[in-house]
Amino acid sequence: MLNKLSLRMRLTLLTGCIVILTAVCLTLISIHNAERKFVRPNVLQAVTTTKMVPLNSSITPDHEAWIRPAANEEKLSNISVEVRAIKAKDQFVDTSVIYMFIIIILGMAATYVISGRALKPVNQLSKTIKNINEHNLSHRIDHIQTKDEIGSLAGSFNTMLNRLDESFARQKRFAANAAHELKTPLTTIKAGIQVLKLDKSPSIEDYKENVDITELSTQRLIDVVDDLLKLTSEEKAKFADKIALSDTLQHIAQELEPMTRQKNIQIQVVGECSHAIFGNQTLVYRALFNLLENAVKYNKHGGKVQIAVSLRGYNTIIHISDTGIGIPNEELPHIFEPFYRIDKSRSRDIGGSGLGLSIVKTIIEKHNGTIAVQSEPGVGTTFDVLFPSQHK
CATH class of the missing domain: 1.10.287.130 (Signal transduction histidine kinase, dimerisation/phosphotransfer (DHp) domain)
Structure with a gap:
């Protein structure tokens, strides 16, 4: 039932229940305290005084004649006090109940108004969201001046x-x-x-x-x-192969030898490449082959391709840098997108489908790795591939 009401009404009703419960409890407590502290002591005192009778045996009939009227007068006075106390109690109860209802009504009204103001940004947010669709995704929600x-x-x-x-x-x-x-x-x-x-x-x-x-x-x-x-492809390949990076890089260099010989490009291995990683041999080979092929393909005549393998904690880092044409900074965020080409005419003349780097990124992510790129036009490009090391 509450789910069909607006958030504002739900907040008002829930807060109203708390106000009602609090007001009723306070009213009952005040009535109880008034009864215990004021009404009962006065009534008890009046009743006690009324029942008191002089028991002195030395009182003469003449004295009794004037004592009785005084006692009756005091008895009537005590009864009057008792009646006034009961009436005061009833008036206090009536007044307390009236004020209780007034507090409840004012509390719920104040809650409704305050919740409306508090939820005003939500209503604005809802209206803005309703006006956003696939045709105006560039539209943004105005900054709301609240830190909540x-x-x-x-x-x-x-x-x-x-x-x-x-x-x-x-x-x-x-x-x-x-x-x-x-x-x-x-x-x-x-x-x-x-x-x-x-x-x-x-x-x-x-x-x-x-x-x-x-x-x-x-x-x-x-x-x-x-x-x-x-x-x-969402096929689950086996990632339990122990891949020797030195052998893998050597095989790739041999496969690329006709291309490197044609462009007079040297592939240099810096440092120690005896590290091994665990993964899918075929996929890792394809990823590294694509990176090295691009490093040769987009390199200058007589350029160099440098490979370095290092350890960073429990991760294996493969650095592949070239002295090629480089990539403009504004193009770097898009180079891993399928079919994206920096220079479409030149890239198509060189060959390829435009999916090489997309496939590389997909393969590396399937191995829970990452790839990063740095480039400077006319100087060269460096790819850093991180594979998590698995000790078995």
Whole structure:
């Protein structure tokens, strides 16, 4: 029943119950104290005095003649005192009950008014929230000049709106980038088919060229879809493999040797890489491979890639730095978003689906690790990957 009432009415009723209980208790206590302290002693004294009779045997009949009227007069006086005490008690009870109801009514009215003022920021907050939807997530709740739970609620709601706004923005960027990424190979395939249709007598070489282009575009689509599946996969992989970082990094360097030789890039290992981590061998290999591949791919001709492994408490830190083109500061918060490209035309010429760093971040987070990036345009980029060490 109370759930159907407004918060203001519920506060008024609950506070009213407390006021009623308090007023009734105080009234009963005051009536009881008045009876015990004032009424009963006076009545008892009057009754006692009335029952008292002179018992002196030496009193003569002449003396008794004038004592009796005096005794009767005193008896009537005591009865009058008793009656006045009872009437005073009744008047006190009536007055106390009247004041009790007045206090209850005034208390509930004051509670209703005060609770309305206290809940005014809540009503404003509710009206503002109702006007916010997916089309105006940039709107924020005005700062409430209170340092109580309501002000904290408004601040928390603004924080939630910031997250939602950023989430919606990421989804829009993802949809736009994914559509652009998928549209390019599809457009290439369609253009090849249209060229064949326009040619009245296409040669076998034309067909072969078109088939090759179609195959490359199809493979690109397959790679994008495979990367998306890996990115969104919720499969529980085994994370109990003991991964020797030195062997893993050495295998990756060998696999990247054709690319490093072509760009004359040196991969240097600094410090001791004999540390081991526990996780999924295939996933960790894929994450480190993507990072090193990017370090080579976006490096300058004749540049360097430096790898360092260190321990920080119970965590293993892998530093991968390059002397490449770097990343602008305004682009750093977005580089782990799917399909996000800093320079779309240049990135597409270099190759890749735009999902590499997204997959890296997903893999590292599945291992309860973190990844951070620092970069300076024209100087280079450094990725710091943290894996929690597990002693077994």
